[in-house]
Amino acid sequence: MAKAYERIADELRQSIRAGELKPGDRLPSETKLAEDHRRSVPTIRDALRLLQDEGLIEKQHGRGNFVRKPRTRVLRTNLRHQWEKDRARETEAERQQTGATEHDTGLGVNDLVFYAAYREIKASEEIAKALGVPEGTPLLERTYRTRYAAENAPFNLVTSYLVRSLVESNPDLLDETKEPWPGGTQNQLYTVGIEVGRVEELVSARPPTPEEAEELELPPGTSVLVLRKTTFDVNDRVVDVSDVTLPGDRTEMLFTTPLERW
Amino acid sequence: MAKAYERIADELRQSIRAGELKPGDRLPSETKLAEDHRRSVPTIRDALRLLQDEGLIEKQHGRGNFVRKPRTRVLRTNLRHQWEKDRARETEAERQQTGATEHDTGLGVNDLVFYAAYREIKASEEIAKALGVPEGTPLLERTYRTRYAAENAPFNLVTSYLVRSLVESNPDLLDETKEPWPGGTQNQLYTVGIEVGRVEELVSARPPTPEEAEELELPPGTSVLVLRKTTFDVNDRVVDVSDVTLPGDRTEMLFTTPLERW
DNA sequence: TCAAAGAACTCCTAAAGAGGAGTTGAGGAG
DNA sequence: CTCCTCAACTCCTCTTTAGGAGTTCTTTGA
Numbered sequence: 028m029a030k031a032y033e034r035i036a037d038e039l040r041q042s043i044r045a046g047e048l049k050p051g052d053r054l055p056s057e058t059k060l061a062e063d064h065r066r067s068v069p070t071i072r073d074a075l076r077l078l079q080d081e082g083l084i085e086k087q088h089g090r091g092n093f094v095r096k097p098r099t100r101v102l103r104t105n106l107r108h109q110w111e112k113d114r115a116r117e118t119e120a121e122r123q124q125t126g127a128t129e130h131d132t133g134l135g136v137n138d139l140v141f142y143a144a145y146r147e148i149k150a151s152e153e154i155a156k157a158l159g160v161p162e163g164t165p166l167l168e169r170t171y172r173t174r175y176a177a178e179n180a181p182f183n184l185v186t187s188y189l190v191r192s193l194v195e196s197n198p199d200l201l202d203e204t205k206e207p208w209p210g211g212t213q214n215q216l217y218t219v220g221i222e223v224g225r226v227e228e229l230v231s232a233r234p235p236t237p238e239e240a241e242e243l244e245l246p247p248g249t250s251v252l253v254l255r256k257t258t259f260d261v262n263d264r265v266v267d268v269s270d271v272t273l274p275g276d277r278t279e280m281l282f283t284t285p286l287e288r289w
Numbered sequence: 290m291a292k293a294y295e296r297i298a299d300e301l302r303q304s305i306r307a308g309e310l311k312p313g314d315r316l317p318s319e320t321k322l323a324e325d326h327r328r329s330v331p332t333i334r335d336a337l338r339l340l341q342d343e344g345l346i347e348k349q350h351g352r353g354n355f356v357r358k359p360r361t362r363v364l365r366t367n368l369r370h371q372w373e374k375d376r377a378r379e380t381e382a383e384r385q386q387t388g389a390t391e392h393d394t395g396l397g398v399n400d401l402v403f404y405a406a407y408r409e410i411k412a413s414e415e416i417a418k419a420l421g422v423p424e425g426t427p428l429l430e431r432t433y434r435t436r437y438a439a440e441n442a443p444f445n446l447v448t449s450y451l452v453r454s455l456v457e458s459n460p461d462l463l464d465e466t467k468e469p470w471p472g473g474t475q476n477q478l479y480t481v482g483i484e485v486g487r488v489e490e491l492v493s494a495r496p497p498t499p500e501e502a503e504e505l506e507l508p509p510g511t512s513v514l515v516l517r518k519t520t521f522d523v524n525d526r527v528v529d530v531s532d533v534t535l536p537g538d539r540t541e542m543l544f545t546t547p548l549e550r551w
Numbered sequence: 552t553c554a555a556a557g558a559a560c561t562c563c564t565a566a567a568g569a570g571g572a573g574t575t576g577a578g579g580a581g
Numbered sequence: 582c583t584c585c586t587c588a589a590c591t592c593c594t595c596t597t598t599a600g601g602a603g604t605t606c607t608t609t610g611a
Binding site for chain 1 (some may be wrong): 342343344361363366367370371374484485486487488489490491492493494495496497498499509510511512513514523537538540541542543544545546547548549550551
């Protein structure tokens with residue numbers, strides 16, 4: 028005695044799983060489905076929404092409903108921290124010589140990064156806690172975005188926070204026209220005399236805010252993966268916190284743990 | 290010129306973010322909201338669904354719509370691999386002495402684990418690829434569930450796969466009444482003479498299947514976090530693959546990367 | 552006193568209908 | 582041939598109306 032819209036969703040789900048409807052295929056129109064199933068259009072729409080929330084179909088206003096193509100991309104995360112540390116003391120010239128980016132960040136050479144300059148802010152309650160400083164401490168904040176060239180789709184959205192007093196020896200900090208610290212966080216911190224001792228990464232998934240949904244071009248019903256990276260110096264003080272927001276429907280994160288031999 | 294249901298959702302979202310509506314509070318009933326906003330009930334329901342998909346409210350049939358209480362739980366993942374390896378050669382007695390479970394798995398002593406015995410299966414295409422064996426290779430598969438006692442809520446859902454030929458020296462394997470390998474994967478593998486060299490963990494988020502949604506008691510609109518753990522031996526052969534499925538609305542995963550000193 | 556029945560609330564499923572808005576392709580004007 | 586307009590198709594928003602189903606509290610009857 029299942030509900031009509033669930034039965035219809037089941038039926039379509041079967042067709043998709045069985046491969047009768049392949050990724051990219053257009054489903055019959057809502058009116059067509061309504062006639063076929065002897066149901067009203069709103070009921071059909073209820074069924075389609077279920078499938079949309081499961082990530083099986085994608086609705087396109089004016090065009091139709093389509094079976095979604097799965098596409099995922101792996102982001103290598105923790106393995107690159109040691110690599111980055113090893114290279115922090117290289118000169119710019121040396122870095123250009125070895126310069127592998129693909130392997131380490133998951134970014135390709137054609138991918139686009141949109142930087143924004145650092146802004147001065149006061150620590151909010153949440154971020155103060157993460158940085159281990161009192162609320163209201165002067166911070167530097169910036170957000171940047173990356174677009175993946177091959178798919179012409181947004182790849183991530185990064186916000187990072189630094190304690191102002193720790194890094195003010197860098198003069199390019201508030202200059203909008205310069206990328207003040209090429210070469211990643213580790214290198215950035217090395218230039219102001221900080222040695223990194225440990226990196227913690229906290230991963231969670233949640234529904235996007237409306238702003239994130241727009242920014243990352245997320246279809247309704249998909250969630251975002253959030254990675255909060257906390258960097259500690261060798262004295263175990265927090266020196267950097269950054270939040271990476273990734274589209275949950277096309278990202279995987281890889282963590283590698285090498286173990287010592289017996 | 291925003292749409293009515295979006296405007297109403299915005300308004301309610303504001304109230305929640307501003308704290309006028311606190312976690313646990315009941316929202317005005319749908320008919321009440323409809324009267325207040327001079328809109329039809331279905332329009333109100335559209336607005337509420339938006340908020341539900343954002344994880345801000347929870348609908349309860351017959352009771353009302355409520356502001357959700359955030360509750361998350363941290364799962365420490367990669368740091369425990371080395372720890373587990375170090376202890377794999379301890380005897381059962383030694384293990385009971387040191388036996389810390391809380392720190393390492395995120396599990397408390399009162400939490401409930403429901404085991405199922407291993408079943409013999411043939412490797413499917415996907416899982417064969419993950420294990421690096423030909424399709425159809427004899428495998429052992431089992432699924433188990435954990436419930437978190439304090440919240441009386443499901444905590445995870447684990448399916449693990451082993452290559453049959455690697456582990457058949459363990460006699461308790463297919464005995465339903467015994468937990469064949471107390472002490473975790475590393476210990477399990479040690480008993481059949483395998484030394485673990487590396488662990489890879491691939492994290493992704495996706496909408497739950499209808500079965501997972503029921504099993505993990507997920508409210509509509511929330512996704513699951515999936516962690517595929519691949520264990521390699523010291524010769525870099527895959528010896529174990531397991532999928533951990535976690536409720537996205539109440540789980541965070543922590544990865545720690547210690548770095549070498551200069 | 553106590554349990555069963557019921558009223559009054561809640562959200563859920565389903566219908567039919569009207570107009571809006573985005574997309575596509577056919578046909579005609581230049 | 583190229584560009585523009587328009588018709589026809591798509592999904593989207595919103596309404597009104599009806600009954601179903603879960604929850605809670607009050608009333609009623611033993």
